[in-house]
Amino acid sequence: MSENLATSPYFWVPGIGPSAQALQRLRALVRLPRRAMGEAWFMSEERRLFSGLMxxxxxxxxxxxxxSALFELSSGPGSFGARREWLVWFGFLLPRAQTLIGDGKAPCFSGRWLHGALATATFVHCPDPGFPNLPLHVRRDLLDTxxxxLFAAQHWNHGRVAPNPFFQPLGNSPHHGFYFDGGDALAASCLLVLKYLDAELIDGWLVSALGISDPNWRAAFVVWLAGSAPLIVDAAYPGRLSHSDQYPATWQHDHLIHAPTSPSTSDSAEISFIDPQRRHAFLSALRRQLDRSRLRRWQQELTASSDLLHGFDYARRQYETAAELVIERYGLS
Structure with missing residues (x-):
């Protein structure tokens, strides 16, 4: 992949899912390791080996x-330091496990769980958004896979999210009835982009994300914004995310992502999950593209699209309060 292609504009388009070519390039980076990966946490004399993944x-x-293997290779580095064994196995598992999320052909390996676990493993093993010492294409291939x-063709129908077990912006709970879900695949995907996409490309990506016409998608995105304010506005790490039902924005194993114990910069205030340049680029883009008027228009369209749904009151209130919080926390006009 040329440098021009690696830094070309990046958009989210319903129906354009993971790139098969990018996935193949990621697979080619790491062959099957010679030795099985071992667990990080054990008290017995013998360490468990994940030989079934060989x-x-x-x-x-x-x-x-x-x-279990994804949990071990994501939790181990924070307590025992970076080990080549876990890094190599992460590189081997990442592209291959993605094919198990579910494409209508292969068995679905609990896709919502697996996608989040792979995102967490990526954040743990690739904390530097510049991907030092890796080929130029790897960072963009990750974003293209x-x-x-969540944009694979089987998840969408004429620009609207189709019913599927992997990603549903509008959930249904026995406690609240309908609610908007900004967590899991949506949260992990947004943060993969914010952490790794070049800052100058964030504006174009956000235009595409906010331009998706599905009212439920828009509402879930606003809920994600509300729940993710600690990461984007306050420069915190995922441990600061709330696990409440009101503004869901968490994903599998996000608590395993920790700030570095030995920051490479003397200014500890600059240590954040999303680096300052990308956070500032996102905030500037959001303030240009989203305002109170647009949020109110989305609310009207949401109400019109949900008139026939029984039990939508909680979701409607959830969107309204999330929109107000987003206006306040992100400084929208």
Whole structure:
């Protein structure tokens, strides 16, 4: 991949999902390791090895073993330091496990869980958004695969989110009835973009994200903005995210992502999950593109599209309060 292609504009378009070519390039980076990965946390004399993953074909993996391995390689570095073993296995698992999220052909490995776990593993093992010591294409290939998963064609129907078990912006709870979900795949995907996309490309990406016409998508995005304010406005790490039902914006294993213990800069205030340049680019773009008038118009369209839904009161109030919080926290006009 040339440098021009790696830094070309980046958009989210319903129906344009992960790039098969990018996924193949990521697969080619790391072959099957010679030794099975070992667990990070153990008290017995023998360390558990994930030998069932010693297979190039992910369809032969067991879900419980993959789940455990992703947790171990994401939780281990924070307590025991970076180990080549976990980094190599992360590089091997990342592109192959993505094919298990569910494309209508392969069995679905609890896609919502798996997508979030892969995002967390990426944030843990690639804390530097510049991807030092890796080929130029890797960062963009990651954005063209894992960050595009929720836009696969089978998840959309004429610009609206189609019913699917992986991603639903409008959920239904026995406690509240309908509610908007800004967490899981949506939250992880947005933060993959904010952390790794070049700052000068964030404005174009946000135009595409806010331009998606599905009223439920827009409402879930606003809920994500409300829940993610600590990361974007306050420069915090995911541990500051709330796990309340009001503004869901968390994803699988996000609590395993920690700030570096030995910051590379003397100014500790500059240590944040999303670097200052990208946060500032996002905030500037958001203030240009979103305002009280647009949020009110979305609310009207949302109400019109939900008139026939019983039990929509909570979702309607949720959007209204989220929109007010977003206006306040992000300084929208």
């Amino acid at each position: 297979d190039e074909d992910p369809l032969r993996w067991r879900q419980d073993e993959l789940d 894992l960050a595009r998963t």
